[in-house]
Structure formats: C-alpha cells, structure tokens
Amino acid sequence: SFSLLLDYVQNPYITQESVENEKGIIGQEIMMYQDNPGWKVYFNLLRALYEKHPVRIDIAGTIDSISRIDRDTLYKCYNTFYHPSNMIVVAVGDVEPESVFSKVEAAILHKEPRPPVNRIYPEETAAISSDYVEEHLAVSIPMFRLGFKGSCHGETGIGLLMYETAVRLLLELLIGRSSELFEQLYKEGLLNSSFGIDVSFEKQYAFSVMGGESPDPMQVRERFCRTLEGARNHGLDKSACERLVRSFRGRFMRQFNSVERISHSFITAHFKGVNMFDYLDVYDKISFEYINEVLHDHFKTESLAMSVIRPV
Structure with a gap:
C-alpha cells in the first residue's frame, strides 16, 4: 500500500473531462463555504490583517478562478510543485526503515533533479488592512x-x-x-x-x-x-x-x-x-x-x- 501511495502521487492521470467534473464539485464546495460562518469569520479576519499577502486569499478559490483552470494548468502546477525535491515522506509505526527508504528511492529514481521552487510574495507592510470587519449570516x-x-x-x-x-x-x-x-x-x-x-x-x-x-x-x-x-x-x-x-x-x-x-x-x-x-x-x-x-x-x-x- 505504501508503494501504491508513492506511485499515486508520482504519476497523475488528468483528463479535461475529469477537470470539468471536479470544477462542478469544487464550485459547490465554494458556495457552501460562503455560508459557513466559522469559515467566513476566520478569512474575514485574515483579510483585515493582511492587505497583499496571499494568506488572505480563500484557499478554495472563487467560481471565476476555478473556471479558468484546465488540464494543462493542473499539469503545469503538478510539474512545478509535486516533485521529489519538494516532497517530504514521514513513516511512523511498526515499519522497517530500510524497506521504507528503498521504496521511496525506487519511486523517485526516474525523476530528474530540479532547483528549488522560487516563490515570489508581494511586499507586506507591518500595518493591518482594517481594524474591524463585520458580516451578517x-x-x-x-x-x-x-x-x-x-x-x-x-x-x-x-x-x-x-x-x-x-x-x-x-x-x-x-x-x-x-x-x-x-x-x-x-x-x-x-x-x-x-x-x-x-x-x-x-x-x-x-x-x-x-x-x-x-x-x-x-x-x-x-x-x-x-x-x-x-x-x-x-x-x-x-x-x-x-x-x-x-x-x-x-x-x-x-x-x-x-x-x-x-x-x-x-x-x-x-x-x-x-x-x-x-x-x-x-x-x-x-x-x-x-x-x-x-x-x-x-x-x-x-x-x-x-x-x-x-x-x-
């Protein structure tokens, strides 16, 4: 099962049809979160604290942003971030360390080394964006x-x-x-x-x-x-x-x-x-x-x- 998990994350299979189906599901989830008071009160606070940093952005995205995603977009993101150089594997329990190491090595041997991902963040000042935000739900x-x-x-x-x-x-x-x-x-x-x-x-x-x-x-x-x-x-x-x-x-x-x-x-x-x-x-x-x-x-x-x- 461990080898299957490693293979699962190393070899994705994405079609445009599966992307379109998933958009509908995620779109429904986004709408549900818009009515979730615990979710809204938290992200409203982050938007009050931060003016530019992406931590203020709802991780689910918006209906508009997911509508622009296609198969090529997902593969581009996958190839950039879902790479062994950017991956951590932790195994806890009654396991044999050498067996874990050998399975991980076997799963990543065919992957070419890559430089670290260069993440670019907007400059954020120490000031908050707003001291109070209120919404009715x-x-x-x-x-x-x-x-x-x-x-x-x-x-x-x-x-x-x-x-x-x-x-x-x-x-x-x-x-x-x-x-x-x-x-x-x-x-x-x-x-x-x-x-x-x-x-x-x-x-x-x-x-x-x-x-x-x-x-x-x-x-x-x-x-x-x-x-x-x-x-x-x-x-x-x-x-x-x-x-x-x-x-x-x-x-x-x-x-x-x-x-x-x-x-x-x-x-x-x-x-x-x-x-x-x-x-x-x-x-x-x-x-x-x-x-x-x-x-x-x-x-x-x-x-x-x-x-x-x-x-x-």
Missing part, C-alpha cells in the same frame, strides 16, 4: 475572531519556534481556559466552550487568533485589551509562566500516544526548519524575560483586528 449568536498581525523579524529555525511558543504561552496566560479573564467572561456568559486560540508563525507571515461565540464581542475585546494593558504595565506572574511552560511540555509528550500527531508534528517542524524534538529545547531555554519581551513586541494595539459575524 444565519447564526443564532454572534461569532468573532480577534487577531494580532505579527512579524517574524527574519527569524527561522529555533528562533522562529521560540517566538511562536512565547506567543502561545502569552495567549494562554491572558485569556486561556485556565486564566482569570476567561473564567470571568465565562461566568458572565460572554464566552462559552466554543472559545479557542491559535497561532500561525511561518517564514513569510505570522499572526495569533482567539475567538468563539459571544453575545457581546466588543465587550470581550475591551476586557481583553484591558487585561493586556495591565500585563504590559505591571508585568506577568512568573510562577504562572513557569507552570504553563511545564504544562506545554506535558502536552508535547502526550502527543507521542498518537501516530497521526507524531507524523504531523515531524512535517510541521521540518517546514519551520527545525526538528520535532527541538520543542523540548525551547521549553528548556525559554525564559520569563524573553516572554515579557514578546508580550510587548507582538501584542500591539495597532496590530489588532477584529472580525464579527452577526445574525441576519
């Missing part, structure tokens, strides 16, 4: 996302991983499930179990997000900003930071119970220019002082945008 309670547009400051590898980890720690400290602010907002009915946080730090872009459902999203924003300002002015709780770092380490170790999580972590780490086990070094080396630096660097009011979906 069929929801029973407003949905919101708050996001901070960040900068990687040219960091790669361990440096990027360290910064990303600090941002995750700070979000958990400020408004995570065990924070004082979340407990207050939950008791007041301003947040519920749908609330969550996320961080995305790559070489070309970086942002942090929090959100969920709330009868008063603006009140949540105001209370969060007030808590953030208090942390900036009076500092963080050092013991809480240290406790959370230990918690993060525990979460990292627990993922070794899942074969799927292990493979996903290996691939994610590779594209960040690090090894999966570098996370342990980050948890050992990240300092209270560094976390405070990131607090002032990433969580800036001028970098904050909000997306809200309200009932029709």
Whole structure:
C-alpha cells in the first residue's frame, strides 16, 4: 500500500473531462463555504490583517478562478510543485526503515533533479488592512475572531519556534481556559466552550487568533485589551509562566500516544526548519524575560483586528 501511495502521487492521470467534473464539485464546495460562518469569520479576519499577502486569499478559490483552470494548468502546477525535491515522506509505526527508504528511492529514481521552487510574495507592510470587519449570516449568536498581525523579524529555525511558543504561552496566560479573564467572561456568559486560540508563525507571515461565540464581542475585546494593558504595565506572574511552560511540555509528550500527531508534528517542524524534538529545547531555554519581551513586541494595539459575524 505504501508503494501504491508513492506511485499515486508520482504519476497523475488528468483528463479535461475529469477537470470539468471536479470544477462542478469544487464550485459547490465554494458556495457552501460562503455560508459557513466559522469559515467566513476566520478569512474575514485574515483579510483585515493582511492587505497583499496571499494568506488572505480563500484557499478554495472563487467560481471565476476555478473556471479558468484546465488540464494543462493542473499539469503545469503538478510539474512545478509535486516533485521529489519538494516532497517530504514521514513513516511512523511498526515499519522497517530500510524497506521504507528503498521504496521511496525506487519511486523517485526516474525523476530528474530540479532547483528549488522560487516563490515570489508581494511586499507586506507591518500595518493591518482594517481594524474591524463585520458580516451578517444565519447564526443564532454572534461569532468573532480577534487577531494580532505579527512579524517574524527574519527569524527561522529555533528562533522562529521560540517566538511562536512565547506567543502561545502569552495567549494562554491572558485569556486561556485556565486564566482569570476567561473564567470571568465565562461566568458572565460572554464566552462559552466554543472559545479557542491559535497561532500561525511561518517564514513569510505570522499572526495569533482567539475567538468563539459571544453575545457581546466588543465587550470581550475591551476586557481583553484591558487585561493586556495591565500585563504590559505591571508585568506577568512568573510562577504562572513557569507552570504553563511545564504544562506545554506535558502536552508535547502526550502527543507521542498518537501516530497521526507524531507524523504531523515531524512535517510541521521540518517546514519551520527545525526538528520535532527541538520543542523540548525551547521549553528548556525559554525564559520569563524573553516572554515579557514578546508580550510587548507582538501584542500591539495597532496590530489588532477584529472580525464579527452577526445574525441576519
């Protein structure tokens, strides 16, 4: 089955008829996502954070953009990106390493070496595109996302991983499930179990997000900003930071119970220019002082945008 998978991705068979059939299916999916409030509130936020970077573009495309795709377009994309030089294979479980290596080598021997793909990104300023965007859809309670547009400051590898980890720690400290602010907002009915946080730090872009459902999203924003300002002015709780770092380490170790999580972590780490086990070094080396630096660097009011979906 492993050899079949390798052959499947190395030898595509595309006809114009299959492309036309798939256009119809994808077109329906695009229309469905336009009515999906969770999808819309998220991508509306990205468009508010970014003015030019392609991360702001809905990955499904549009009815117009897919209408221009044909068989030649797909083969051109395939030959550019779906090549062994741009491929990562991770095998996790009860496997024989030598057998995996030999099967991979056999599958790619006939492929000619190619130079790295040259990706060209538009120049994006540090400023956000808009600080607030709102849309009305069929929801029973407003949905919101708050996001901070960040900068990687040219960091790669361990440096990027360290910064990303600090941002995750700070979000958990400020408004995570065990924070004082979340407990207050939950008791007041301003947040519920749908609330969550996320961080995305790559070489070309970086942002942090929090959100969920709330009868008063603006009140949540105001209370969060007030808590953030208090942390900036009076500092963080050092013991809480240290406790959370230990918690993060525990979460990292627990993922070794899942074969799927292990493979996903290996691939994610590779594209960040690090090894999966570098996370342990980050948890050992990240300092209270560094976390405070990131607090002032990433969580800036001028970098904050909000997306809200309200009932029709």
